[in-house]
Structure formats: structure tokens, C-alpha cells
Amino acid sequence: MGDTARTGAAAATADTSAGFSDRLADHARAVEGVLDALLPAEGGMAGEAGLRAAMRYATLGGGKRLRAFLAIETAAMLGHAGIGALRCGAAVEALHAYSLVHDDLPCMDDDDLRRGRPTVHRAWDEATAVLAGDALQTFAFEILADPETHGDGAVRARLCLRLAQASGAAGMVGGQAIDLGAEGSDTPLDAAGVKRLQALKTGALIEVSAELGALVAGAPEADIERIRAYAAALGEAFQIADDLLDVTGSVEETGKAVGKDAGAGKATFVDILGIEGARGRAAALAREAADHLAPFGGGATALAEAANFVIARRS
DSSP, rough: HHHHHHHHHHHHHEEEEEEEEHHHHHHHHHHHHHHHHSSSSSSSSHHHHHHHHHHHHHHOSSSSSHHHHHHHHHHHTTTTOOOHHHHHHHHHHHHHHHHHHHHHHHTTTTOOOETTTTTTHSOOOOOHHOOOOOOOHHHHHHHHTTTTSSSSSHHHHHHHHHHHHHHTTTTTHHHHHHHHHTTTTEEEEHHHHHHHHIIIOOOOOOOOHHHHHHHTTOOOOOHHHHHHHHHHHHHHHHHHHHHHHHHHHHHHHHHHSHHHHHHTTTHHHHHHHHHHHHHHHHHHHHHHHHHHGGGGGGGGGGHHHHHHHHHOOOO
């Protein structure tokens, strides 16, 4: 990456005086606005109206938008602060919302609460939840494929390809399949199996979120590889923190049911390493993530802070 791009990145992320949480909230509001404008407006025929309302319910008004933050901050670090990064963030949040809607279904994790509210299949019904998830998945690719995201069709195609790879059988969906297959198994997953499950189910979408920001910014391949390495370590730390919250958190803090992993017989790093061992591993991964950003200098401050944020959060 050239000196001009590094200077622009430093300028784009220099103002951290308001604190990381404020920066995260600012990006969340910006992405919320994009999603609100792009999602189908409420109304329409009877079934259509329910679908649109469920899509908006699942996507708007909740969550920290960490994945969008990664896309936006990565692009800013590389000197790009245009609408393309915001749209990449909106796309990955739409796809994340679809995954949560489907994960909560009775045939998957069977959850009644998400972000402190009834899950979509409880607020509506299972059929509406399936269709809302389906629509949000395709909506994500619609955002990326639109010329508003990037003027170069080859870049848009790569954005779509990478999100598809990260969210399909070789990514998030594959991880969910491993997770379901491990439930109630006589042979619990070992450390290598847990790492693979989490890298696919959670890590792949976190990793591609940062990568989309790099791609829309036109980063060279060497920088993209560094960003992938950063986000891979971040994703693993994020999931370990989630596993710890399932053991040590409360419904009031997390906005969802806790203690479900043990109840379902799921193996996690908390089971394998113990609570303190899992905390130590998460902290080491946060340091590793930050180390991958060293070549980007001060422009990577916000992304480095994200690594500490994911292991300290309580929701």
C-alpha cells in the first residue's frame, strides 16, 4: 500500500477521542440508515406485507453492527470513505440477519428470544421466518451487485463471490451443519473440530466483512491477506467470548437465552480449556489480531480496538 493511501487511512481514523464505543455507534447509525432506505417499505398484499415487516423487524433496530464496522473501518484504513463501504456493511448485516432468523427456527437452535425481542418465527410464524430469511439473503447480494456499491463490475462480482463463499457450504452454512451434527453425538468434537466449526459458522462472515472493505477500497493482495489474518483471529476470539457469555452471562445482558450450549451437549473451548483457559485464549487471539495490523500503522487503531472490544463485551 502506498504512502498516500496510508496517510489517508491515518487521517480517516485519527479521531478516536470520543472512544471506540462512540465510533461503533456512529457506524451502526449510518448503516441502519442505509438498510432502512434499501429494505422494502412496509405494506403490500397480505402475505407480502407480513414478509416485508418481518424483514425489517429482523434487520433494523438491533445489534452492534460489528460486521459492518469491520467493512467500513477497513475501507477507511485503506483511504476509502465512500458509500461503497457503507453498502458493503449493509450487505453483510442483511446476510447476518438472515442467518439469525434461520438459526432461531425450531428445526435449528429453537430460540424464542433474539436481541431482547421475540424471534421472527415467534413474532410471526415459521413460514414467514423462512421466507424473510430467504429474502434477506438475496437482498445482501442485490446490494453488492448494484453499481452504487462500486463502478467496476469486476469488483462487484468479486464482492458477491467472496460473500457467497463465506456464507455457503464452505462457510457459515457448513459450520451450522457441523454444529447440528455434533449435537448429542457420542463423540464430542475435539479442539480441532471446535476450531473448524467456529471458523466456518462465525469466523467466515466476520473475516469476509473486513475483506469486503478491502476489496471496495482497491487494496493490493498483500494487504488483503493481512486483513484476512486479522479478521480470522478476531472471529475466533469473538466466538470464544460468545461461548463464555453462554456460561457466565444472563438473559438481561445478552438479550437471548444462555446455558444452551451445555444443554444441547455442544463442545466449546470453555468445555475444553475451562473458563479461565478460554479467556486466556481469547485474549491471545485479540493480541494476534492486532499484531496483523502493525503494517498499517496508526490508521488501524479502530480495528485494533475492535479486537479488545469483542472479548470484553457482555452482550
